[in-house]
Amino acid sequence: MLKVERLSKSYGSGKIKAVDNIDFHVKPGEIFGFLGPNGAGKTTTIKMIVGLLKPDSGTILINGVDNQNEVIKAKRQFSYVPDDHELFEKLKGIEYLNFLADVYGVDQDTRSGDMIRYLKMFEMEKAVNDPIASYSHGMKQKIVLIGALLNDPPIFILDEPMVGLDPKSSFNLKELMKERCSQGKSVFFSTHVLEVAEKLCDRVAIINKGKIIAQGSMEELKGGAADKESLENIFLELTE
Amino acid sequence: MKETLNLTKMLLSANFGFSKMAYDVKNDPKKLGMPLLVLFVFASMIPVYVLYMKLLKSIYLQLFVLGQEGTVFAILFSGASIIVLFFGMIYAMSTYYFSKDLDRLLFLPLKEESIIMAKFINMIIYEYLIIIPLVLPAVIIAFEDMGGILYLIYFIVGALLVPVIPLSIGTMLVMALMKFINLEGKKDMLRTISMFAILIVILGIQLLINKAATSIPPGSEAEFLEAMLRNENSMVNMVGKSYPPAIWISKALYGSSTLLGAGNFLLYVAISIGFGAAMIRVGRKFYIEGYFNRGDMTSKRSKVDYNDEIRARRIWQSIFLNDMRIVMRTPVYLFNCVSIVVLLPVILIMMPLLSGTGEMDIFTGLYVGNEKLFALILIGVFVFVAGTNPTQSTTVSREGSASWINMVLPIRKKDMFIGRLLFPLLLQSAAMVFFIIGIYFIIKPGIATVVISFIGGFFASLPVIAFGLIVDTWRPKLDWDDPQKAVKQNMNVIFNMLGAILYVLGVGFGAYALIFKVGLAIEVIIAFIIILGVVLTGAEYKLFKNIG
Helix, strand or coil: EEEEEEEEEEEEECCEEEEEEEEEEEECCEEEECCCCCCCHHHHHHHHHHHCCCEEEEEEEEEEECCCCCCCHCCCCCCCCCCCCCCCCCCEEHHHHHHHHCCCCCCHHHHHHHHHHHHHHHHCCCCCCCHHHCCCCCHHHHHHHHHHHHCCCEEEEEEECCCCHHHHHHHHHHHHHHHHCCCEEEEEEECCCCCCCHHHHHHHEEECCCCCEEEHHHHHHHHHCCCCHHHHHHHHHHHH | CCCHHHHHHHHHHHHCCHHHHHHHHHHCCCHHHHHHHHHHHCCCCHHHHHHHHHHHHHHHHHHHCCCCHHHHHHHHHHHHHHHHHHHHHHHHHHHHHHCCCCHHHHHCCCHHHHHHHHHHHHHHHHHHHHHHHHHHHHHHHHHHHHHCCCHHHHHHHHHCCCCHHHHHHHHHHHHHHHHHHHHCCCCHHHHHHHHHHHHHHHHHHHHHHHHHHHHCCCCHHHHHHHHHHHHCCCCHHHHHCCCCCHHHHHHHCCCCCCCHHHHHHHHHHHHHHHHHHHHHHHHHHHHHHHHHHHCCCHCCCCCCHHHHCCCCCCCHHHHHHHHHHHHHHHHHHHHHHHHHHHHHHHHHHHHHHHHHHHHHHHHHHHHCCHHHHHHHHHHHHHHEEEEECHHHHHCCCCHHHHHHHHHHHHHHHHHHHHHEEEEEEEEHHHHHHHHHHHHHHCCCCHHHHHHHHHHHHHHHHHHHHHHHHHHHHCCCCCCCCCHHHHHHCCCCHHHHHHHHHHHHHHHHHHHHHHHHHHCCCCHHHHHHHHHHHHHHHHHHHHHHCCCC
């Protein structure tokens, strides 16, 4: 579903290697966690996948579509929730959602049904007719999430999705992730919350200093590390 | 004071982006290109500056013959102060009310006066960029006749204090205005109305000053001349009438070796300090207290009608609507992008008309018998107007940190190009209509002239607007914390304007040669300009498609 091969990216005319020749493969129906300490290269990798950064080398196939050669087609295969929820502050929530649905070509009936469902689920009905500028951090995150769910893409890409969400919304999001995977779609997300990754993910990859230092299912990772108790211990040991 | 200076330094660094620029250049030497380009743009203005110095020297010499050489200071200092007042009010609005940095400063253990003063010094330093080049030549030109250590000290201190009084007045007016209109919920709308009100007040003041400062009562010309020849530097009082501090500093400069000069200098310094202190007091009362009393973020939630609000549109329509909504709902964008459409015709046509000067007769003389040529010239003016509007050259920049949305969405270049062109085109059409209405007050152009100039202006403006869009897509200014910076500190606006000037000059020279050397009919030239506009826009679209 998402195939990343020999992906590299450097900054400062090649002096700083943010992402160094990484490979991973997110399969259909899988929740894939992307872990790593601050500045490890998680967001850079995600930005290359969604088309916000150009890789120096390597390929990214999203549902079989090369995101460098067939840009628009590749962008139709995913929806993205970034870690910072910077939005068009002067638009109303409903205008932002309509805009996304227009771009993805979601028809009137489908968008109507989905919007009402997700607005209710994330308790945003009362706020959706107000300017985004009046939203709290968590509300902005919810409106981005709802927007990303409207086009029902094969792969859902999220950067630190749990930060800022209230417990109920966080629970709902996790349920939605599982629901999508049961339909054969995939979820790829980065997180610092290791407990979430441990409970939710089918497989994880750990990135440190631009390189993938471990990857596999929870069992595989535990099998390869000295301390077999928790993902936290494995993470700390590997990223020392 | 140390606290204020530290804060000033930090705000300056943040506003000018020195630290970020140094980091970028250190990590990627290619990023040095932009600062160098800015330097190049400034360097290209040196010939114009040399011309300005020569003009000033010639004015000084002529005034010297009449024994009125001190008037040059009055002209410069009062002129500079009016410029500061004009831009200062708008700038004060941005510095104190649109910038969000107060949120990040108020919780720090800083004195409120330090915050107000540091922001004020920041504005003063920005004003120096205009004021210093404007007044500096005078010190050199007059040095031979008036020079001396006191003259130099008076000039340096005088020039550095130029922005203080007008900026204090402007800031206090803005703060008072914002205090009284700071009502719940409707802040943005009221801000916009207040900005237009400020501009109308400024234009009104300018109109009155023009009339008061330049007119000699009918029948008293002889007395005026006699008085001027009898008393040395008597014109200083007349020219500085609209702005007394300019009289004080002028008297201090041309009488720098006398006690009267010292007295005037001290008066000028004392009044400047007085205004600065008053501004800080007003700032504490109106600005800081106003911040705590604001209530625009607690507006009541309004219910949504799903049947009405959920509506499918084409992608380009959606992009156009977003673009328009963001501009219309952000006061600073509305002011800079939309107001120009109404104000430019007013400033260019109505102001000279209301001032009662004779420029309009030239306008009428040009039109009669030359209707087609007039339409051609009008097309040129329209293209220039299109180039001066920042709407297209800041379209991506205005999205700032939210620009990721359009970048990750599957939007075809065609939809993006059309969607982003529509709003600037709509504004340009409105600008042309307002311009034609303005002209109608003076010369009553025929319907053919109106139609030809409108259609010609529309198609000739197309490539200029598309050029602005391309420049801003290619190098958007996304890194800002205050929407003002996306428009006011965006070099793309200058590039678009320069592009428009070059285009008008190029097509203008071509048209001149084809009409007067080759003998082609003006109708043919206008048809050619329309075709050229369409072809160039097509070529620009191909270029747009290739921007990553």
